[in-house]
Amino acid sequence: MKPRCFGRFTLLLRVGVVAAWAVTGLAVTRAAEVAPDALAAQTREQRDARMAWWRDARFGMFIHWNVSSVPAGVYHGKHNAFAGEWLMHDEKIPVPEYRQYAAHFNPTQYDADAWVRVARDAGMKYIVITAKHHDGFAMYHTDISTWGIRDAGPFKRDPIAELAAACQKHGLKLGLYYSQAQDWNHPGGATPGGKWDKAQAGNFDKYLREIAVPQVREILTKYGPVAVLWFDSPYEMNRERANLFLPLLELQPGILFNNRLGGEYAGDFETPEQGLPENAAADRDWEVCMTMNDTWGYKSTDHHWKSAETLIRHLVDIASQGGNYLLNIGPTPEGLMPAASVERLAAVGRWMNTNSAAIYGTSASPFSKLPWGRCTKKVDASGARLYLHIFEWPAKGDLLLPGLKGTVEAAYLLADPAQKPIPFSANSAGVVLALPTSAPDALLPVVVVRITGQLEVTP
Structure with missing residues (x-):
């Protein structure tokens, strides 16, 4: 049996956290639709106009990439059974020891233009990349913390700046993922299941005020148009804390955000993970995020790749229910997309070259389940x-x-x-x-x- 992939939702369930956005089967339990004043005042026509490009796109690329690609799911010779980017948490790696990986994170082969061309040629219309995942490592030039790609390691380029430029060049929308609550390196950041290193001790609200909120402001002001802000894992995020982030959305007019901010904010779309919803909500936009193998970040031992035919069927199945498909890639520490990912996306692209009219701008099937x-x-x-x-x-x-x-x-x-x-x-x-x-x-x-x-x- 293949090792089960534990994503952001499933790990929280594993440690017994109950949140408004918990998974029920393959669907996401809807957060309470209690919008802030600015969102509540929005008319249906205004919302539809803001969502139009996203609904037409149907297909996007998710990129999980950071310093966790260096150990690649292996710690002291032990192969982590779960997702590669969760290695620090699952193996309870001390903060000083984990930070040593940054010295070996030197992705000199990173070519943002090539990455965007892979996405474009596969028929993808937008890209969402991790600006900061749960290990707290900033994949962009941040002035808020020294735990990031500019200050903690040898690679001095700004991957997000390069990707933003490439997206604009090739006509793809840029989305940025930010882990607003979980942070295993900065003092006070949320750590599901409890802290394992004294360096993690601190006040959560202080962490939000001094790290998370300022960094979200940075990523929304440094890189031109940002189409999507993809929050994740709203551990300990009550209403008051979630409200710290909402004014920042005004920095990017028209930006979309998902249902993982916390504080019972439903956001613009739901995010079922690693599976297709059995009964998709007709009155809510939604996007399935899914891996090509069993992990999000790069994991050297994970060769359980889905076939190109399976990926195409997932795309079709999701579009036939009115949803979007956010398909993940976990690049290597050298800055390369795994060859197996590129090969499969090329095959998807060949199918899309002929059949994209059946995906872009479509809506859900008028039929119930069809046997064929x-x-x-x-x-x-x-x-x-x-x-x-x-x-x-x-x-x-x-x-x-x-x-x-x-x-x-x-x-x-x-x-x-x-x-x-x-x-x-x-x-x-x-x-x-x-x-x-x-x-x-x-x-x-x-x-x-x-x-x-x-x-x-x-x-």
Whole structure:
């Protein structure tokens, strides 16, 4: 059995923390929708305008990268069973000892432009990178602490500045992840399960005032447009503490933030982790974050890679329920994306080159579960387009669209530039497409069905 990946939610459950955002199965329990005055005053139209690019994008890259990539999940010869970036916590590494890893963190092969091109060519529209994870190490040039990439090690470049420039160059949105509560290196930072080093002792509110809040101000003012602020692990974050961060959002007009700030703030979108929600909330935006293997940060022993076909199916499954897919990469201490990650993203990109119209700007399927695959849709004033993602090609060629009552104008393979018509017929059960007997795409073929007038599907 593969080692289970313990992410941010599952570790908190493991140590018995109960929070408003705890995981229930594969879904996230909704935080109470109690917005601050500025957010409460926002109209639905204003919110929809702010969320429009994110809803259209559907696909983004998550990057977990920091000094934890140096030990890469191994401590004194022991291979940590869980995620690589949690090594300090899981092995209870003393603060002075963990800080020694920074001297060996010298990612001279880091090429932000190449990273962004990998994301762009895979069809991703935005990138979220760890500005600071739970070990407190700043992956940017901070003036608030010396525990960061500029002052604690030999690498003097600013990775976030370089990535921000590359994102602007290639037209991707930039998001920044910041662990606002958990911090295992700065005195007073939250440490789930208790502190293990006297160097961690301190006042949590002092830590928030002197480290977390000033650093969030830094990352929102140093790097140009920031589209998403991705908070995480709101351990000990009550309402009063969460309110310290809300005014900072005004530094980036239009910025989105997730549901992990704390204080029962729901944020702009929910964040189910490492699994697809069984019943996605129709009235809430959501984004599944998921690893390609079993870890977020780089772990030298983790070779449990998902196949390109699995990644594409996850993307389709999530889009068919109206969500976004934030797919993670954990770069090496040298600054390279693991070859297995790059290879799989290239395969996803080849599929997206042909089929991206079935992902970008789509909304959730009008059907309940389909035995043969998934459906995404686009609706406009003239009618609708259904995109049928066929996981299991029918052996006899007949594909039923159950309960479809709208007027079908045409059906064709999305990969076919000639749009050769696929025959169809209607009966009491719905509409039946007469597909070719063999699938045209080895990974995941897509059929387009054009509907004239109102789209209607009966249960």
